[in-house]
Amino acid sequence: MPVIDLANPTRFLTIVNRALPWLITVTTILFVVGLFYAMNAPDDYQQGAAVKIMFVHVPAAWLGMLGWGLMSVAALGTLVWRHPLADVAGKAAAPIGAAFTFICLVTGSLWGRPTWGTYWVWDARLTSMLVLLILYFGVLALYWTAEEPGRGARAAAILSLVGAVNLPIIKFSVDWWNTLHQPASVFRIGGSTIDPALLIPLLIMALAFTLLFATLQLAVMRNEILRRRVRTMRLMQAQELAGAT
Amino acid sequence: MNLGPHADFIVAAYAVTIFVVAALVAWVVLDYSAQRRVLGDLEESGITRRSQRKAGR
Numbered sequence: 001m002p003v004i005d006l007a008n009p010t011r012f013l014t015i016v017n018r019a020l021p022w023l024i025t026v027t028t029i030l031f032v033v034g035l036f037y038a039m040n041a042p043d044d045y046q047q048g049a050a051v052k053i054m055f056v057h058v059p060a061a062w063l064g065m066l067g068w069g070l071m072s073v074a075a076l077g078t079l080v081w082r083h084p085l086a087d088v089a090g091k092a093a094a095p096i097g098a099a100f101t102f103i104c105l106v107t108g109s110l111w112g113r114p115t116w117g118t119y120w121v122w123d124a125r126l127t128s129m130l131v132l133l134i135l136y137f138g139v140l141a142l143y144w145t146a147e148e149p150g151r152g153a154r155a156a157a158i159l160s161l162v163g164a165v166n167l168p169i170i171k172f173s174v175d176w177w178n179t180l181h182q183p184a185s186v187f188r189i190g191g192s193t194i195d196p197a198l199l200i201p202l203l204i205m206a207l208a209f210t211l212l213f214a215t216l217q218l219a220v221m222r223n224e225i226l227r228r229r230v231r232t233m234r235l236m237q238a239q240e241l242a243g244a245t
Numbered sequence: 246m247n248l249g250p251h252a253d254f255i256v257a258a259y260a261v262t263i264f265v266v267a268a269l270v271a272w273v274v275l276d277y278s279a280q281r282r283v284l285g286d287l288e289e290s291g292i293t294r295r296s297q298r299k300a301g302r
Binding site: 039040043048049050052053056057060095096099102103106107110111113114212216219220222223226227229230232233234236237240 | 246247248249250251252254255257258259261262265266268269270272273276277280281283284287288290292293294
């Protein structure tokens with residue numbers, strides 16, 4: 001089937017309805033395996049068992065950023081190509097990305113207290129991540145408060161593209177500035193600095209969280225398509241009623 | 246499994262994660278059933294989209 005066929009919402013819904021049960025199954029299995037490995041992973045020689053927070057904090061951070069990346073690509077689709085599903089994808093990614101960014105900030109804070117001695121510092125990585133959460137709230141506010149959905153979608157798309165500037169700032173903040181947050185230790189030139197005993201559970205959990213994101217993204221997109229159908233049908237109902245009087 | 250002196254922080258981090266993910270899943274499931282219900286009601290009242298009318302022709 002050509003990729004362009006996915007632009008048809010009805011066909012997209014058919015594919016989503018088929019894919020979701022498989023995605024839910026694989027995600028659940030990966031979480032069971034990932035959590036088993038995570039709970040049985042050895043303690044860190046400095047942090048002790050507190051290193052287990054990494055298995056939820058790091059994937060949440062990646063997905064918080066991935067969500068905004070997805071919204072930026074969708075924003076191009078909305079503004080440039082006016083793709084019918086682009087706005088649906090952008091709107092769906094916003095609450096999911098915001099939730100993962102929130103998880104990242106809270107679990108990071110809970111990890112920071114035993115390892116750094118503080119819940120929060122205004123260093124570049126933590127602050128840029130907080131800015132990302134505030135940007136997410138901004139996009140959600142634009143979607144939820146716009147009287148005309150198209151106008152809200154365009155404003156949200158513009159904010160998504162502008163906010164994409166924050167993604168490299170988050171990523172490289174630990175290299176550009178002197179931060180309390182540690183530098184990159186998984187994806188870096190020269191290979192990961194994490195021992196395989198901790199890296200393997202982390203990667204399994206990251207894959208599980210990524211599939212969870214994909215599952216939620218497709219499910220929220222499905223809901224959004226149905227919501228737009230409801231809106232269209234209500235408008236038609238109103239027109240019919242107005243014509244009858 | 247011994248979580249050591251920082252057990253409270255570890256448990257709290259996992260609890261927050263589970264709570265937020267569960268809230269997201271609940272919102273998605275409830276929203277889906279709500280949209281399906283409203284669509285069903287509209288279709289029962291005789292309202293059909295243009296594409297459905299074309300398909301029915």
